[in-house]
Amino acid sequence: MPLSANNPDRTSWLHVGKNSDFPIQNIPFGVFLTRDDIITIGTRIGDTAIDLGALHQLGYFDGIPLTEDIFLQDTLNDFIADGRKTWRAVRNRIAQIFDSNNTALKNNIKHKERVCFRLDEIEMQLPVQIGDYTDFYSSIEHATNVGTMFRDPDNALLPNWLHIPVGYHGRSSSIIPSGIPVHRPQGQTLPNGATDPVFGPSKLIDFELEMAFITTDANDLGEPIPVSEAEEYIFGLVLFNDWSARDIQKWEYVPLGPFLAKNFASSMSPWIVTLDALEPFKVESPKPIKPVLPYLQSKGKKSYDINLEVAIRPKDAKETIVSKSNFKYMYWNMSQQLAHHTVNGCPVNSGDMMGSGTISGPTPDSYGSMLELTWRGEKPIKMKDGTERKFINDYDTVIMRGHCEKDGTRIGFGEVSTQLLPIYNPKKKK
Amino acid sequence: MPLSANNPDRTSWLHVGKNSDFPIQNIPFGVFLTRDDIITIGTRIGDTAIDLGALHQLGYFDGIPLTEDIFLQDTLNDFIADGRKTWRAVRNRIAQIFDSNNTALKNNIKHKERVCFRLDEIEMQLPVQIGDYTDFYSSIEHATNVGTMFRDPDNALLPNWLHIPVGYHGRSSSIIPSGIPVHRPQGQTLPNGATDPVFGPSKLIDFELEMAFITTDANDLGEPIPVSEAEEYIFGLVLFNDWSARDIQKWEYVPLGPFLAKNFASSMSPWIVTLDALEPFKVESPKPIKPVLPYLQSKGKKSYDINLEVAIRPKDAKETIVSKSNFKYMYWNMSQQLAHHTVNGCPVNSGDMMGSGTISGPTPDSYGSMLELTWRGEKPIKMKDGTERKFINDYDTVIMRGHCEKDGTRIGFGEVSTQLLPIYNPKKKK
Structure with missing residues (x-):
């Protein structure tokens, strides 16, 4: 057609x-x-x-x-x-x-x-009732940066990373549209050198620059979706900010993965741009470093050239752009993600959402999180208002934007913009 | 009232x-x-x-x-x-x-x-539309057994385990009621000694004996639920079989947790027994080994004395009971789980489901998975029909039952019964 x-x-x-x-x-x-x-x-x-x-x-x-x-x-x-x-x-x-x-x-x-x-x-409003939300971890630059910081610079990528579009299940109930503010979460963290955790507000609130795709009803229980057909089941894409509390994450995530560090909120841009509208901006995916198993071998252009940027706007101040990245950097594309997700027969339904994982590019100014941009806080970012940021401060607004451009046509996503508020105060509840 | x-x-x-x-x-x-x-x-x-x-x-x-x-x-x-x-x-x-x-x-x-x-x-039918499904890991015996087998017998419990009711997000779309069969999933596994994975049917299909609770609308984004109020938001309980593919799990789960090893299916008993009906069977929770943070300190009887059993019925043969356990063994109770889940402001809605994690008791005949019962396959279980089981075979039906009994009153859950079929054959699709 x-x-x-x-x-x-x-x-x-x-x-x-x-x-x-x-x-x-x-x-x-x-x-x-x-x-x-x-x-x-x-x-x-x-x-x-x-x-x-x-x-x-x-x-x-x-x-x-x-x-x-x-x-x-x-x-x-x-x-x-x-x-x-x-x-x-x-x-x-x-x-x-x-x-x-x-x-x-x-x-x-x-x-x-x-x-x-x-x-x-x-x-x-939130455009879909999200049945299940999955978050992938598909940027090789991001996985390498995190592995370098937290594990071993010489073996930054874990053995499964080049074989599997690694992903995990996230929480649907806390996905909110652009414009809804988020409270700084409280939780358990382990102070440096301590053996017992303490309770209190997270001190390391971060964004993660992601895109997410929305699916239609794709398969029955037991039935895999071939990688060649996967795009037929993708309705469209949004910008996605996967809010993260790095100190809570560090203490809780072994062995079952991130939980409270992530599920306090994720924000999405409210307009779903269809895959059809993005068709002219398709590009080749990065060349695989190792061969992948047949069920993950995608053919043709399955990546999308989408310019991305993140800005932080302090309270009553102008915004500073802190990162410029691109969706095309993803090592694993959406077709591979959906084929992997269903190869065991896991059913995918209309309104399910799948996040890309943090989209970091090859250069330090293209990293998709404060964790990477400031290298765990070692290199704070100078803001236009003269202040510095290692992570996100109360009352900061984080804004993500994205658009494609080719031959004079520009297709964009608008923005996802979310303010971080101080911890929840039950006395202020209506 | x-x-x-x-x-x-x-x-x-x-x-x-x-x-x-x-x-x-x-x-x-x-x-x-x-x-x-x-x-x-x-x-x-x-x-x-x-x-x-x-x-x-x-x-x-x-x-x-x-x-x-x-x-x-x-x-x-x-x-x-x-x-x-x-x-x-x-x-x-x-x-x-x-x-x-x-x-x-x-x-x-x-x-x-x-x-x-x-x-x-x-x-x-499935009694609820499950918005979000969370699975905890709250049996100390199970966590200790798994830690002993896969990590270090001397430090079987990870440092966070006694402080956090560890949990992770699961997949709602593949939760099915009793009676629906499940196909053996395919996926990536890493053969012993290999560096590259292979693709094929999982060879280590296991059940996990769990119970799961269903919640009502509990809180707004940002608002924690105090541990003392948590039970007000729990509608009732079901038996829950968290099907697991151990070989897929082993290869995929670092660092973000289990994914395809779990999301091919989980089965639940179809009748939700209300917390009210279970009121007479409340018991004290196990004494904490380490003090827990105040937001997790539950008072009074918050555990439930529910006898559990698992049977395996081979094709055309009689069933063999392979485990007898009890819900009261859980180290972390449901009030603690719900308080922890929401302490960061994560919203919990009507129809959300939270699994206990595998319920293993203190003795080897009370373990809640084949992994533990057969100790990774080292001690196969003898079946009544003369065969042996290390894990679950094609056409086996796994049946879980549970009931409380006190002063002549018996309140039960019926059963969750699920047959394992061979891998999905696309040619057989209607």
Whole structure:
């Protein structure tokens, strides 16, 4: 099926700024509350949010087999479960409706009023009910940096790393959309030289620059997904900040992996950019250092060239960009991750989310966490306001952005922005 | 509120066999398909399944604030979210309706026909939509056995174990009810002495004898649950078989914990026995070997005396009981687990599930896994049919049972029974 929505020559009758992440070639999907406090599924062109529920009620999707209430829901799960053919038909239709040459909606003021919102009239929600969330560990630079710091610089990568897209299960319940603040967690840590742990606020709060993909219903219990088919089951991608408490992590993580150090919060950008929209930005994955087993051998371009950056904005101050990385650095691609995840028959459902793991690049300014950027705090980062950061301070806001750019077309993700608040105070509870 | 449902003198006009797990003092909750292919929430007395949706429609719950469709759902999540006061009111009312002295339903043949089913007329379903599943590692005997086998007999317990109810996130999507078979998973393993892994069927499939508790909506993001309040948020318990592929686990689990070795399947018993029903069987927890931090100090009886057993039934043969253990052996109790899980502000929702970890007792015949029972295969178990088992064979069925008994009252869980099938064959897919 031709992806007419990707036509680079198309323009929209809606205003799209020069550096917008959301030209008519993007058409991401999200969920928002409208000014009338109604929850709906929508998309975005330029700085206009578009109510797909209203568009559907007004008949603009006629001819596409959709249930009546498919967009009048508080999550995208059912729409995602409809499968790629449906996503494509809807995305292509949206491109037609808002094409500069199509005046049907443009000239219908009543319809336009029901369908189009300014961004300050809406409130973005978590776009999916996340059934299961898995986090991978697929950046060789990140795994090498962590191995060098915490284990043995000469054997930084563990023996399984080049054979397995290492991953673990995370917590769905604490995944929040951009804009929701997070409290500094408390927990157990082991002071240097001590034998018994102490309880208190984590002193080493960190971000992890990640991307995450959202799946559709993929397989039954017992049934593996071949690596060659994996992308058929990926709906789209978001920016993902996997908040981490390094001191809690260090004490708790042997032998079963990170737990409370991670599950206090993870933040995601609210617009899911479809894999279809990212198609023009596909690139080759890094060459494997060791041959991988057949079930992990992916062919063709399965990585994506997505520029990423992280900024820290102290309270009442300007932001400082602390890292610039790229999704294409991932050693293991999403097809390999999904093939590995299901090779034992583990079922993957609509709305499941899989994080890439911290995306560190080859140079020190491209590392995806404060742990690596400041090398465990040994090299603090100078901020524009004159202060220094080893890790994240209370009231800092961490902002991650991402976009692709090629031949004059820019497709972006907007941002995931999260403020860190001091520890939770039960007396302040409403 | 008095738990009149627990009155040990009460009898039911429904037949209850002498050794039944389901006297009128139990009143567990589950979800089943009726003979008319309608899905409903129900309970069980003796060998009679009771349709709570029908009871509610017929007015038997009048006076209890319940929404009209609360029992006409395919999961218990909404009912569990209604909170403990509602669970108690419903359970007490059920006890009254089926009390020997109450003839209202007993003598109403039309009503009885709509409400009561024989077990062979129904099909038990997964009782909850499990949002997040966490597995703990709270048996000191199990952790010591594993540490002795795989690390250092002199330092079998890791330094954090006596301070933290160690746990990790598991996969919700592969949790299945009793009766659904499981395929032997395939995956990567590292042969002895090799440096590169091979791909193929796991050769070391094991069960883990566990119990798991189901929670209600407990806290907001950021808000810890005090250990003293934790039980308020626990709806009930089930038997839980945490299937494990030991060879896959060994190769994959460093540094982020078990993944594909566990997420191919976990099985649960379908009737959730409420914490209220288990109240009479509360016992003291084991004395802590080291003092624990204040947020983990639980007071009073927070453990439960539940007899557990595991049987293996080879194809076309009689079962052999291979382990007898008890839930009271757990070093960390459920209140401590839930307080720990939320001390960093991790939100816990209705339908979340938390496994105990393998429940091994102090003697070799009370170990909760084949890994421990056969000591890594060194001491095979003799089966009644003359064969031996080191781990689980294709077509074996693993059956776990559990019950409490005190002063003539027996409250049980029924069983979780799961057959292991050979590896998945894509050609056989419907």
